[in-house]
Amino acid sequence: MIPEIGHGALLVALGLALYGGVMSAVGGRRGRPALVESAQHAALGVFVLVTACLLLLIYAFLTFDFSVRYVATNTNLGTPFYYRITAVWGALEGSIVLWSWLLSLYTLIVILRHRTSARELYPWVLMTMLSVIGFFLLVMTVAAPVFARSLPIPPDGRGLNPLLEDSGMITHPVALYLGFTGFTVPFAFAVAALITGRVGDFWITTTRRWTIVAWYFLSLGLLIGGWWSYHVLGWGGYWAWDPVENAAFMPWLTGTALLHSVMIQERRRMLRLWNLALVILTFSLTLFGTFLTRSGVIASVHAFSQGAIGIFFLTFLALVVLSALALLAWRWNDLGAQGELDSIVSRESAFLLNNVLLVAATFTVFFGTVFPLLSEAVKGAKVSVGAPFFNQVNIPLFLSLIFLMGIGPLIAWRRASLDNLKRNFLWPVVIGSVAAIVLRLVGVGSSVAVLSLALTVFVTATITVDLVRATRARRAMGEWTLPALGGLLLRHNRRYGGFVVHLAVLVVAVGVTGSQAWSVQTETTLKRGEEAALAGYRVRFDGLRESQESNHGKVTGSFTVVAGRGAGTVLEPAKKFYPQEQSPIAYVDYRLGFVDDVYLVLGDFARDGSSATVKMQVNRMVSWIWIGGLVLTLGTLLAILPERRRPA
Amino acid sequence: MKPKFVVGGLAIALALGYMIWAGVSQSVVYFVTPTELTAGPVAGKAYRLGGLVERGSLTWEPRTLDLSFKVSDGKVAVPVRHHGAPPDLFGEGRGAVVEGQWMPAGYFKATLIMAKHSEEYKAPHDTKEAQSKGLIKTLEGATR
Numbered sequence: 001m002i003p004e005i006g007h008g009a010l011l012v013a014l015g016l017a018l019y020g021g022v023m024s025a026v027g028g029r030r031g032r033p034a035l036v037e038s039a040q041h042a043a044l045g046v047f048v049l050v051t052a053c054l055l056l057l058i059y060a061f062l063t064f065d066f067s068v069r070y071v072a073t074n075t076n077l078g079t080p081f082y083y084r085i086t087a088v089w090g091a092l093e094g095s096i097v098l099w100s101w102l103l104s105l106y107t108l109i110v111i112l113r114h115r116t117s118a119r120e121l122y123p124w125v126l127m128t129m130l131s132v133i134g135f136f137l138l139v140m141t142v143a144a145p146v147f148a149r150s151l152p153i154p155p156d157g158r159g160l161n162p163l164l165e166d167s168g169m170i171t172h173p174v175a176l177y178l179g180f181t182g183f184t185v186p187f188a189f190a191v192a193a194l195i196t197g198r199v200g201d202f203w204i205t206t207t208r209r210w211t212i213v214a215w216y217f218l219s220l221g222l223l224i225g226g227w228w229s230y231h232v233l234g235w236g237g238y239w240a241w242d243p244v245e246n247a248a249f250m251p252w253l254t255g256t257a258l259l260h261s262v263m264i265q266e267r268r269r270m271l272r273l274w275n276l277a278l279v280i281l282t283f284s285l286t287l288f289g290t291f292l293t294r295s296g297v298i299a300s301v302h303a304f305s306q307g308a309i310g311i312f313f314l315t316f317l318a319l320v321v322l323s324a325l326a327l328l329a330w331r332w333n334d335l336g337a338q339g340e341l342d343s344i345v346s347r348e349s350a351f352l353l354n355n356v357l358l359v360a361a362t363f364t365v366f367f368g369t370v371f372p373l374l375s376e377a378v379k380g381a382k383v384s385v386g387a388p389f390f391n392q393v394n395i396p397l398f399l400s401l402i403f404l405m406g407i408g409p410l411i412a413w414r415r416a417s418l419d420n421l422k423r424n425f426l427w428p429v430v431i432g433s434v435a436a437i438v439l440r441l442v443g444v445g446s447s448v449a450v451l452s453l454a455l456t457v458f459v460t461a462t463i464t465v466d467l468v469r470a471t472r473a474r475r476a477m478g479e480w481t482l483p484a485l486g487g488l489l490l491r492h493n494r495r496y497g498g499f500v501v502h503l504a505v506l507v508v509a510v511g512v513t514g515s516q517a518w519s520v521q522t523e524t525t526l527k528r529g530e531e532a533a534l535a536g537y538r539v540r541f542d543g544l545r546e547s548q549e550s551n552h553g554k555v556t557g558s559f560t561v562v563a564g565r566g567a568g569t570v571l572e573p574a575k576k577f578y579p580q581e582q583s584p585i586a587y588v589d590y591r592l593g594f595v596d597d598v599y600l601v602l603g604d605f606a607r608d609g610s611s612a613t614v615k616m617q618v619n620r621m622v623s624w625i626w627i628g629g630l631v632l633t634l635g636t637l638l639a640i641l642p643e644r645r646r647p648a
Numbered sequence: 649m650k651p652k653f654v655v656g657g658l659a660i661a662l663a664l665g666y667m668i669w670a671g672v673s674q675s676v677v678y679f680v681t682p683t684e685l686t687a688g689p690v691a692g693k694a695y696r697l698g699g700l701v702e703r704g705s706l707t708w709e710p711r712t713l714d715l716s717f718k719v720s721d722g723k724v725a726v727p728v729r730h731h732g733a734p735p736d737l738f739g740e741g742r743g744a745v746v747e748g749q750w751m752p753a754g755y756f757k758a759t760l761i762m763a764k765h766s767e768e769y770k771a772p773h774d775t776k777e778a779q780s781k782g783l784i785k786t787l788e789g790a791t792r
Contacts, residue, residue: 341653356657360664367668382679384696389675393667523732525710575736583737603733604710613710613733 003068003147006056010141013049016042017134021127028123028195036123040111043130047104050137054101057088057146066157069150070094076159076580078551086169087160092294092309093146095173099290100136102174103181107133110185118206124192125185132184135316143308159551159580168228176221176248180286182214183251186258187283190276194327199272199334204262209640211262215255216636222248223508223629234586234601236521236617238625239512241390246369247289250362254282257358260351260408267413268348273328273335274355280324285362287317292369343415350408357397357404364393399451402509405502406459409495410466427465432458449517456506456513463499489638497639504635508628514621521617523603528610535618537598538562542570544609553577554587557602557612561591573602573614597622677747682724689750697726697756698745706740708733719744719756730758 020042027035057070061084066072074087074094089098107129115122140146186207193203225245226238239245258278265271291313328335341348367374368385375383410424436454444450467485470492474484489496524532526541533539542558555575560568569591575584590599596618603613677694685697702725705718713732717740718725728746738744738761746758 344652344656356660360660364664364668364671368671371672384677384679385672385675386677387675389671392675393664393671396667523713525713583739586736604708606710611710613713615733 002056002060002065003149006053006060007141007145007147009049009053009056010137010147013046013053014134014137014141016045016049017130017137020046021130021134024123024126024130028127036126039123039126039130040115043104043107043111043126046130046133046137047108050097050101050104050133053146054088054097057094057097058085061085061088064157066155067149067151067153069148070146072150072154072157074157074160076157076551079157079160080165080550082170083160083165086164089173090160090164090169093140093144095177096136096140096144097146098173099177099181100133100140102177103129103133103136103184106181106185110188114206118189118202120196120198121189121192121203121206124195125188128188128191129184132188135312139309139312143312159578162552162576162578162581162585163232166228166232168224168232172221172224172228175217175224179214179216179218179221180248180251180289182210182217183255183279183283183286185210185214186279190279191324191327194276194324194331197331197334199276199331201266201269204265204275208262211255211259212636212640215252215259216632218248218252218255219632220629222252223625223632227626230622231588231590234588234615236519236599236601236615236619238515238622241365241368241387243369244293246365246390247292250365251282251285251289253358253362253365254278254285257355257362258282261355264348264351268339270339270341270348271352276328276335278355280321280328284317284321284324287313287320291317345411345416345421347408347411347413347416350404350411354401354404354408357401361394361397361401364397365390368393395448398509399448399455402452402455402459402506405505406455406462409498409502410462424462424465428458428461431461444517446517449513452509452513456509459502459506463503466499467496490641493638493641497635497637497641500635500638501632502635504628504631506628507631508625511621511624511626511628514624515619518620519617519622521615523613523615525604525611525613532614532616534616535596536563537596537616537618539598539600539614539616540568541612541614544605544612549576551578555584555602555605557600557605557614559589559600559614561598561600563598569598571598571600573600575602575605592623594623596620681721682719682726683721685726685750685756686724691750691752694747694749695756696745696747697728698743699726701738701740701742701744703740706734719746727755728758729755730761732761735761 020039023035023042024039027033027037027039059065060068060071061075062081064071064075064077070091070093074090075084079087087094089095107126110125110129114125118125186203189203189207189210193199222245225248229240230236230238258275261271261275261278265275291310294309294313341352343349368389372382372384375381406428407425412420432454435457436450439450439453444453467488470488471481471484474488475481479487520535522532522534526532526539528541528543531538531540538561540560540562542560545556545558547554547556554577556572557574559571559573561571562568571589571591573589574587576587577584586601586603588599588601590597597620599617599619601615601617603615605612675694677696679696679698682697682699685695697719699719699721702718702720705725705727706715707717708715710733715730715732715734716728718727720726728748730746730748745762746756747760747762748756748758751757
């Protein structure tokens with residue numbers, strides 16, 4: 001009965017979303033607040049119903065309701081409690097439920113925050129949000145019905161993909177989807193601005209925090225995804241330029257561009273058209289990403305047989321892009337710039353270049369991801385470009401972006417004088433150059449690593465110069481150093497929040513550079529008691545043991561890792577044998593460090609436990625990437641604090 | 649818009665176009681079946697070879713980490729050699745995708761053996777069509 005209730009609730013929610021969308025449009029067009037209010041009630045109803053569906057689905061998972069096909073394919077009687085909840089979004093149908101729920105939650109917050117503050121735009125914002133929810137509800141009821149029954153009822157389910165039994169599965173999809181769905185809000189405001197013709201700065205200032213929040217969650221989702229890949233997949237990496245990763249990375253790149261370009265519009269009244277286009281592009285890329293990863297179009301070129309969902313997303317994407325372009329064309333005459341670029345050496349052009357590079361990076365990632373499709377369509381040859389392509393093209397772009405990260409926040413608006421340049425950049429340039437020379441002298445061989453680290457030092461120096469100068473200015477007014485610094489951060493929280501986020505990006509950049517340049521690995525077969533050495537670590541194989549867990553069997557290898565003369569750490573990489581899988585799954589064990597991670601993967605082993613093949617990696621600086629995520633959180637919190645006005 | 653910005657934009661676009669072109673020509677990998685590979689192998693070119701691991705062809709030497717097997721598409725079987733332990737999901741009678749080069753000595757030297765994990769379980773079918781579809785899927789989707 002419960003699945004039917006769930007399905008029915010989704011159908012009613014679909015009806016309400018469509019009704020609300022139409023009502024808010026009519027209400028907005030005719031200026032009838034009563035209709036908009038009715039649409040608002042419909043939106044609340046959608047939220048309640050989708051919440052109910054999510055709860056019903058969780059209930060179905062917790063009670064092992066295998067009559068629901070989705071439950072039966074993604075859980076079994078042995079699945080532990082927590083993973084029965086995360087299994088809810090472990091596959092396609094459920095992840096769309098989560099997506100819709102987050103979207104309806106955002107809609108609720110938009111209603112609470114903006115129903116009076118953005119009176120003119122509000123009906124159209126509501127219409128757009130409800131239309132997007134309506135689309136997802138359509139997918140949930142028609143293309144991928146989550147509550148579909150499986151008859152006859154199987155006695156046990158198949159079980160969750162073992163790779164998804166991980167704590168990362170609690171946070172990674174939620175963060176990622178909060179990011180994806182979050183960009184719907186600025187998109188909705190952009191659409192409303194175009195429809196009402198109020199294409200000025202109002203929609204930009206209203207959605208600033210929304211964009212930051214969406215961007216933050218998307219960043220966090222990407223980082224947690226990297227962490228999941230690193231500690232679950234057993235290849236020792238965190239990023240592989242896989243289509244699934246690229247799908248999430250593209251809206252991140254355009255979202256980053258957007259965060260910067262809106263500042264130009266606020267300050268100089270330029271880039272109106274560009275900002276609208278960026279919002280539309282970012283939102284479209286979130287849909288495109290879902291299409292790419294969920295339709296199987298990249299995994300198999302001979303696609304659409306896999307299910308109707310691809311065609312649904314493609315149609316909706318086309319609809320979104322075409323109507324957005326039509327709106328842009330309609331308002332074309334209102335979108336001209338009111339300001340002009342004065343000089344290449346100015347903050348505007350630094351930001352503009354940042355945008356050009358980010359969009360260029362988006363294009364290369366897009367190109368590389370769809371390249372197999374293009375090439376098959378054009379030449380008929382099945383080809384692909386792998387990680388080397390993405391690295392080769394993107395490294396110069398990312399290094400330039402790091403350089404701009406140092407320039408942009410400090411250089412003068414309009415036209416920077418030589419004096420301004422000297423005042424802001426003389427010391428950072430000197431410090432950065434010294435860093436480059438020192439890195440060369442201590443034997444860093446890779447030019448890319450030297451350049452990347454030296455640029456990081458340069459940018460850190462620019463931030464330090466700015467902070468020191470501003471703190472001094474306040475001290476000159478009689479404040480102590482620490483209160484002066486604290487007051488500075490809080491009073492100009494937007495600027496300094498941005499700086500902290502920049503620092504986070506630098507910390508991540510150091511982690512990526514270090515791990516690419518200095519990680520080492522080897523693979524070897526050891527007899528019991530035998531040792532192998534790698535990069536100053538000795539690893540001894542102590543034996544194997546077998547065990548039976550709630551839903552799988554496990555063979556654990558025991559290894560003692562010794563660094564120098566110190567005491568050993570025991571690492572226990574394993575192989576897990578799930579009955580529903582045809583072959584074992586590696587379970588990685590590692591010791592994380594500030595500089596070195598020791599990372600072991602159990603390969604093959606002799607049945608009697610006399611020998612085992614082990615892949616040993618010493619991965620450098622990887623922890624910096626996760627630390628970067630923490631710094632990012634602090635910076636974002638600082639940036640979205642309500643701005644304080646200077647007391648008069 | 650001032651001409652110098654147009655010129656600057658063009659320069660960036662050209663540089664990007666060149667980087668993409670150079671990147672593609674250096675890192676392009678060709679997907680081939682055993683039949684396609686043996687029809688005209690080019691030594692030194694990067695291939696992704698997909699097929700089934702032929703039954704009875706697999707040998708694994710833990711001490712030296714030498715793995716050798718044959719990848720077959722039902723018509724031709726290509727001998728493959730790899731240095732390293734067989735990955736999870738790898739075994740005789742299963743689909744595999746190997747990346748590497750054709751060696752003039754007459755074997756395929758694999759640098760990477762891949763198997764794609766599907767999020768959802770697909771029951772194995774016996775029909776030829778389903779098998780080749782699965783194969784193509786593994787072939788083109790596999791990255792690690």
